[in-house]
Amino acid sequence: xxxxxxxxxxxxxxxxxxxxxxxxxxxxxxxxxxxxxxxxxxxxxxxxxxxxxxxxxxxxxxxxxxxxxxxxxxxxxxxxxxxxxxxxxxxxxxxxxxxxxxxxxxxxxxxxxxxxxxxxxxxxxxxxxxxxxxxxxxxxxxxxxxxxxxxxxxxxxxxxxxxxxxxxxxx
Amino acid sequence: xxxxxxxxxxxxxxxxxxxxxxxxxxxxxxxxxxxxxxxxxxxxxxxxxxxxxxxxxxxxxxxxxxxxxxxxxxxxxxxxxxxxxxxxxxxxxxxxxxxxxxxxxxxxxxxxxxxxxxxxxxxxxxxxxxxxxxxxxxxxxxxxxxxxxxxxxxxxxxxxxxxxxxxxxxxxxxxxxxxxxxxxxxxxxxxxxxxxxxxxxxxxxxxxxxxxxxxxxxxxxxxxxxxxxxxxxxxxxxxxxxxxxxxxxxxxxxxxxxxxxxxxxxxxxxxxxxxxxxxxxxxxxxxxxxxxx
Numbered sequence: 001x002x003x004x005x006x007x008x009x010x011x012x013x014x015x016x017x018x019x020x021x022x023x024x025x026x027x028x029x030x031x032x033x034x035x036x037x038x039x040x041x042x043x044x045x046x047x048x049x050x051x052x053x054x055x056x057x058x059x060x061x062x063x064x065x066x067x068x069x070x071x072x073x074x075x076x077x078x079x080x081x082x083x084x085x086x087x088x089x090x091x092x093x094x095x096x097x098x099x100x101x102x103x104x105x106x107x108x109x110x111x112x113x114x115x116x117x118x119x120x121x122x123x124x125x126x127x128x129x130x131x132x133x134x135x136x137x138x139x140x141x142x143x144x145x146x147x148x149x150x151x152x153x154x155x156x157x158x159x160x161x162x163x164x165x166x167x168x169x170x171x
Numbered sequence: 172x173x174x175x176x177x178x179x180x181x182x183x184x185x186x187x188x189x190x191x192x193x194x195x196x197x198x199x200x201x202x203x204x205x206x207x208x209x210x211x212x213x214x215x216x217x218x219x220x221x222x223x224x225x226x227x228x229x230x231x232x233x234x235x236x237x238x239x240x241x242x243x244x245x246x247x248x249x250x251x252x253x254x255x256x257x258x259x260x261x262x263x264x265x266x267x268x269x270x271x272x273x274x275x276x277x278x279x280x281x282x283x284x285x286x287x288x289x290x291x292x293x294x295x296x297x298x299x300x301x302x303x304x305x306x307x308x309x310x311x312x313x314x315x316x317x318x319x320x321x322x323x324x325x326x327x328x329x330x331x332x333x334x335x336x337x338x339x340x341x342x343x344x345x346x347x348x349x350x351x352x353x354x355x356x357x358x359x360x361x362x363x364x365x366x367x368x369x370x371x372x373x374x375x376x377x378x379x380x381x382x383x384x385x386x387x388x389x390x391x392x393x394x395x396x397x398x399x400x401x402x403x404x405x406x407x408x409x410x411x412x413x414x415x416x417x418x419x420x421x422x423x424x425x426x427x428x429x430x431x432x433x434x435x436x437x438x439x440x441x442x443x444x445x446x447x448x449x450x451x452x453x454x455x456x457x458x459x460x461x462x463x464x
Contacts, residue, residue, distance in 0.1 A: 030176065054213050068276045072209070074181075
């Protein structure tokens with residue numbers, strides 16, 4: 001099989017427009033640009049973190065049309081026109097911490113913080129669909145995200161605390 | 172860890188997609204959900220010259236219950252199939268197994284047909300398709316063909332899809348009679364690759380005696396193995412069959428490989444235990460299936 005286009009050939013650029021956290025953003029990128037790199041390099045939204053870059057760690061999780069997906073496993077060009085929510089969009093309207101972010105702060109749900117953006121987006125979508133999880137459900141909800149500081153106990157506590165905060169706010 | 176450059180195509184109709192695939196032939200690769208392809212591209216285990224993104228092709232995302240079974244279109248995401256009530260009612264095994272396919276975040280994007288075409292012997296959908304006597308519809312510019320499941324899986328990560336072809340749908344056949352199903356697997360974490368996974372179909376007669384007992388496996392060889400175990404339990408009452416004997420029979424017939432996750436011996440042990448467990452559960456469910464079904 002052929003080994004792809006010649007290395008030095010100029011790559012064709014594709015115009016990609018997304019609505020990111022409610023704001024229309026565009027960039028001109030090669031087709032091989034992943035959504036995670038598009039967000040970070042082209043749109044300068046560095047809240048989305050790239051860990052393993054092959055779909056295992058979950059750090060790059062963003063919400064695509066509201067549903068959590070691995071942004072490292074999507075090409076930006078393939079989701080042209082879509083609505084994306086990143087960790088930067090998981091705050092309140094006035095820019096203060098959202099319920100999930102606040103819960104992470106209160107429960108010490110992060111240590112180094114590298115994995116946190118993926119957890120925050122995943123949990124935000126999970127609690128929208130399952131507002132009242134018990135402890136095993138909270139643990140299952142984050143099973144696809146890795147934390148190498150081994151902070152899972154506090155992350156599970158953060159899920160439950162965020163659910164409580166949301167209920168209190170009538171969210 | 173970045174994909175190599177490729178020429179990107181985004182056809183917006185099925186004829187356009189098939190025309191592009193015919194043109195690029197073996198230099199091209201189809202992109203649907205991409206949850207297996209993107210890691211291969213990122214690690215440069217694959218570097219196709221052309222990528223044909225079919226995500227904008229209309230009419231391929233259906234999940235429909237037909238008289239024969241459940242038909243799943245090429246762009247139906249796992250989550251969509253998993254949540255489909257009529258599909259789960261017609262073929263409960265589909266939902267039972269889909270819950271073990273990776274993590275929900277991956278299922279939101281990955282497609283059921285894509286995981287069949289990827290032909291990873293640890294992919295649950297390969298075993299379900301074989302167990303259900305399913306088939307894959309392969310379209311090309313000048314026609315289409317249907318390939319039955321056992322012939323479809325040629326080897327690890329190798330399917331019968333030829334250059335220029337697009338798998339437009341798969342049919343999971345609904346088992347006849349009073350049949351129950353179950354899926355059991357062991358993995359390090361829920362959502363990880365199975366160390367061993369077993370799907371089971373048990374069919375009972377009007378007196379609730381076992382007349383059919385079939386199983387299919389993931390991570391137990393190069394292609395999804397399917398076994399007929401009726402010799403061990405045929406004729407026995409559903410609530411008193413020797414499922415452990417069926418488990419031993421299965422383990423004796425499987426030839427798993429060892430890898431970093433498990434020895435061959437441990438896999439065989441799991442197959443024995445999980446086979447008995449899945450068959451017993453499937454038989455229990457079959458008992459509750461009305462005769463007319």
